[in-house]
Amino acid sequence: AETGCLSIIVLGASGDLAKEKTFPALFHLYCQGFLPPSEVHILGYARTKISDDELRNRIAGLTDILIEPADIFSVREAVKYVSGSYDSAEGFQLLDKEIAMHEISKSSQEVSSRRLFYLALPPSVYPPVYRMIRKYCMNKYIKYFPADLSGWTRVVVEKPFGKDLDSAELLGSQIGELFDEPQIYRIDHYLGKELVQNLVINISSGRFANRFFLPLWNCDNIDNVRIVFREDFGTEGHGGYFDEYGIIRDIIQNHLLQVFCLVAMEKPVSLKPEHIRDEKVKVLQSVLPIKDEEVVLGQYEGYRDDVTVPDHSNTPTFATVILRIHNERWEGIPFILKAGKALKKGRYTCEKQGRNEFVIRLQPSEAMYMKLTMSYDQSYCFYECCFHVCRLSFMLQHVKQPGLEMSAVQSELDLSVMRLGQRYQGVMIREAYERLVLDTIRGDQQHFVRRDELKAAWKIFTPLLHRIDNEADELSAKAGYVQTHGYIWALPPHRNLL
Numbered sequence: 407a408e409t410g411c412l413s414i415i416v417l418g419a420s421g422d423l424a425k426e427k428t429f430p431a432l433f434h435l436y437c438q439g440f441l442p443p444s445e446v447h448i449l450g451y452a453r454t455k456i457s458d459d460e461l462r463n464r465i466a467g468l469t470d471i472l473i474e475p476a477d478i479f480s481v482r483e484a485v486k487y488v489s490g491s492y493d494s495a496e497g498f499q500l501l502d503k504e505i506a507m508h509e510i511s512k513s514s515q516e517v518s519s520r521r522l523f524y525l526a527l528p529p530s531v532y533p534p535v536y537r538m539i540r541k542y543c544m545n546k547y548i549k550y551f552p553a554d555l556s557g558w559t560r561v562v563v564e565k566p567f568g569k570d571l572d573s574a575e576l577l578g579s580q581i582g583e584l585f586d587e588p589q590i591y592r593i594d595h596y597l598g599k600e601l602v603q604n605l606v607i608n609i610s611s612g613r614f615a616n617r618f619f620l621p622l623w624n625c626d627n628i629d630n631v632r633i634v635f636r637e638d639f640g641t642e643g644h645g646g647y648f649d650e651y652g653i654i655r656d657i658i659q660n661h662l663l664q665v666f667c668l669v670a671m672e673k674p675v676s677l678k679p680e681h682i683r684d685e686k687v688k689v690l691q692s693v694l695p696i697k698d699e700e701v702v703l704g705q706y707e708g709y710r711d712d713v714t715v716p717d718h719s720n721t722p723t724f725a726t727v728i729l730r731i732h733n734e735r736w737e738g739i740p741f742i743l744k745a746g747k748a749l750k751k752g753r754y755t756c757e758k759q760g761r762n763e764f765v766i767r768l769q770p771s772e773a774m775y776m777k778l779t780m781s782y783d784q785s786y787c788f789y790e791c792c793f794h795v796c797r798l799s800f801m802l803q804h805v806k807q808p809g810l811e812m813s814a815v816q817s818e819l820d821l822s823v824m825r826l827g828q829r830y831q832g833v834m835i836r837e838a839y840e841r842l843v844l845d846t847i848r849g850d851q852q853h854f855v856r857r858d859e860l861k862a863a864w865k866i867f868t869p870l871l872h873r874i875d876n877e878a879d880e881l882s883a884k885a886g887y888v889q890t891h892g893y894i895w896a897l898p899p900h901r902n903l904l
């Protein structure tokens with residue numbers, strides 16, 4: 407592992423993302439010894455003029471997540487703050503000076519300088535910030551180092567990476583002129599979730615290595631794949647951001663599409679990050695144009711009551727989009743991607759009776775399980791694939807309806823991560839951001855979005871998004887009222903995709 411001083415600079419330090427996600431992840435890692443105090447220096451940068459202490463006090467969760475008073479003290483000591491604007495040479499020179507002071511304090515040792523810039527910022531300020539970092543804040547040699555210890559500068563950016571294909575490409579070329587792809591870490595935090603990572607493991611040890619699962623994973627045996635995101639709360643004060651993007655840009659084009667890739671892609675040459683990302687790009691490039699009749703859009707009732715949302719907004723807060731892949735494995739199979747904010751509780755179950763379902767639940771309560779309608783040939787097959795594919799403990803529940811009736815009922819093979827956790831006592835399920843921050847420090851880009859992957863993702867959704875942007879008013883005027891989801895409209899109205 408690399409050693410040397412490590413400066414983590416959070417730009418946008420006074421904003422919500424930094425407060426809710428970036429800082430808590432850093433503090434957790436810090437308190438658990440993943441970021442050694444002897445090497446690590448955490449710096450916040452933002453426009454707000456506040457002191458180090460004020461920033462420390464503002465960071466919500468600091469006292470909630472760190473129980474030991476000693477931890478609180480040491481984390482507070484590790485954080486410093488610099489204020490400046492996002493396009494000012496002066497601000498970034500000051501920032502560089504602050505980072506260098508920390509590095510020089512370590513210069514009695516032969517250490518390398520590692521600088522991680524985390525942009526917890528709105529995309530509108532990305533371009534000037536990239537330029538300022540490149541011009542004033544790149545890592546420097548402190549002493550003479552052997553080449554492999556010369557350190558690095560990396561930049562972490564958060565979605566949204568653009569609003570459509572052209573804007574994403576423009577953003578991509580702006581950053582591409584200043585930094586090489588191995589220096590750029592585009593975060594999609596779904597890639598840091600326990601079960602999304604489990605899918606990656608499954609690619610090697612399950613889907614493709616298991617002789618029972620392998621023959622099943624195709625259009626001859628799978629009827630449909632549903633990837634569902636449901637939040638039971640609405641925009642809650644984040645309406646300003648959300649309204650500009652809508653549910654497809656906020657959730658489907660990134661989070662759900664990443665899960666889609668991992669489920670649908672072919673076996674990578676190896677588990678090396680580049681090989682996995684190559685396969686993701688290939689499957690994205692095989693997606694057929696989305697058909698109008700395979701899209702449903704909607705907006706939950708009460709969305710416009712959020713004071714941060716414009717009164718007449720027609721931004722969709724709900725969408726179902728069917729993707730179809732043109733390749734031998736998936737020809738004709740619908741991948742149903744469904745996402746909604748403020749959706750009432752309810753389960754999306756298989757409409758067709760007698761179908762077996764393999765469920766991967768990313769959250770809450772991470773789990774994989776199978777719902778089976780037993781017949782002897784199927785049960786044997788699924789039993790094996792659970793055991794080999796998932797390498798988790800399982801429990802076969804009722805297959806006969808309890809009681810006097812001799813009827814078959816759906817049963818579950820329970821592959822819950824909790825159960826596995828009981829076996830590996832003391833191993834914590836990590837928050838997505840913690841894993842991803844550690845990966846950036848280790849230089850592992852597997853769970854980050856590559857530029858060509860992003861391009862392929864935008865290509866799929868851009869025609870639909872342009873249509874919605876241009877015609878949302880007209881479409882919503884035709885909307886019917888569906889009690890469970892507020893009002894729903896479709897392209898054209900097509901209720902049975904709900």
Ligand code: BG6
Binds near residue numbers: 637
């Ligand atoms: C973010 C979206 O990327 O993901 C939010 O911008 C959404 O709208 C959030 O609420 C959901 O993340 P998680 O990890 O809570 O599922």
